[in-house]
Amino acid sequence: MMDAAERRAKTKPDLAAIAADAVGGHAIGRPTAYVYEAPVRICHWVNAFSIVALMMTGYLIGMPLPSVEGEASANFVMGYIRFAHFAAGQVLAVFFLTRVFWAFVGNHHSRQIFFLPAHRKQFWREMLDEIRWYAFLEQTPKMYVGHNPLARTGMFTGFTLFVAYMIITGFALYSEGSGIDSWQHKLFGWVFAIWPNSQDVHTWHHLGMWPLVTFVIAHVYAAIREDIMSRQGIISSMVSGERQFRD
């Protein structure tokens, strides 16, 4: 992995220089860093599409579409929506677990979203800097190879914690249909010890969608804004894996 990263770091500026020469501009050697390994990127996009699918189908399960006409046996609208929801949920669970696994074997960036170094003073100092940057109190942003502390906190709570919460409550609700002798109930039935009335689990699972909607809004906005404002390749880095520092 390291070799590949180094090789790319070496070759990339040359390519940029050639490209720049071809149109007659300056030859610029832009520093890049290999941040997101392939499994991280794959998990990111699979999770992203799963979450969008889960939000749409989940909302339609809570607030079903207008009734369809005809015989009951000729339609399966709610059935298909629920199937899509369950399928996307299982995919999300598998890729979330893959992502957790990769945190153990991947590079140190892959571990960032699973814990916060809250015991380190530097973390909080940089967090304050970042908050000041977003509050328009700093002229120039700090550069980070991986996540900045604020982004890291956002990822940890908005993604890791909430998605884990949704997976757990989701499987608990799924176990209601699959039965109390199913593996889903054996693994996740303890959720009903917290909320004995499953109506509460339904409500909290439903409510859990909204923090994720909020997270997606903030996540996409911050990625686009940083891409433009802090002169770092944020969005492209989740495709190529490399973060470019453009100044």
Place this chain on the structure above:
Amino acid sequence: MGAAMETFYSVIRRQGITRRSFHKFCSLTATSLGLEPLAAGRIANALETKPRVPVIWMHGLECTCCSESFIRSAHPLAKDAVLSMISLDYDDTIMAAAGHQAEAILEETRAKHKGQYILAVEGNPPLNEGGMFCIDGGKPFVEKLKLMANDAMAIIAWGSCASWGCVQAAKPNPTQATPIDQVISNKPIIKVPGCPPIAEVMTGVVTFITTFGRLPELDRQGRPKMFYSQRIHDKCYRRSHFDAGQFVEEWDDEAARKGYCLYKMGCKGPTTYNACSTVRWNGGVSFPIQSGHGCIGCSEDGFWDKGSFYDRLTNIKQFGIEKNADQIGMAAAGAVGAAVAVHAAVTAVKRLASKREDANQVH
């Protein structure tokens, strides 16, 4: 009393019930418990050979709807047989004895059948003000309950009151009505929730205990698995309309006349564990959904405090005002969306301004 060695069968026959009816009851019970066909014979054998189990039936804060349901157990024989099967030594609502005579039975049972009798509790004890909101025989009910529970074999918590607290424990619960399992911790407790529980479920649980001499298998929440392991929704005869996406939108619409799914009308079937959609009520005549009304989830924990009976989502009161999950979520997402839009606008303006400054400096 004094009938401790009398078998169920001899009592049943003494009541004038024919052997034929007795066997019909055994078959029905085996079927309702979901047992194999041969189990009917085993039930009959057990009833013919085993001594009757003494039962003490106590009433705390309750409305007697459990008793009302119990005595209406569908099969005529079920009522007769169960009241004969168990040795119902004490039930202050329907017993002939009163006053000191009645209270003496409790002492006698505790002494004679220590560790062998079943304590059936209908309702729950209020704990506030030292338990004075429910006085029974001159003493707070909670004291009587603890005393009788100490020497019991097991406790049956009849209904949602004894199992979860029910209406008297609904917010703000002024008497601090408390479910049995939070007061008694040293005895096995079988929860048979429902407001009231289905008659055949009640008699079924009693029959299981007396037949097999052990308690039925319970789920995570202490309810007998055979009656409470599936939701109303799982066995609802309108389930096909749910899967098809055919819903009642208003009480008097065409869909309601066609008998579509009541999900959108706030039916609690998908979150309620009970046997209504299989056993049904009043001798299998009907159950709420069959009568056109959604399930209100009466066998679930705290069903009085889960908002309207006609809403799918529970209202959340922690925020001062009652809102449902969607209203809160949409408000939060909307606020963040608006903040993002403003932030983006400020960013753009500042960027434009700084560019102009740069441009001015160049000139």
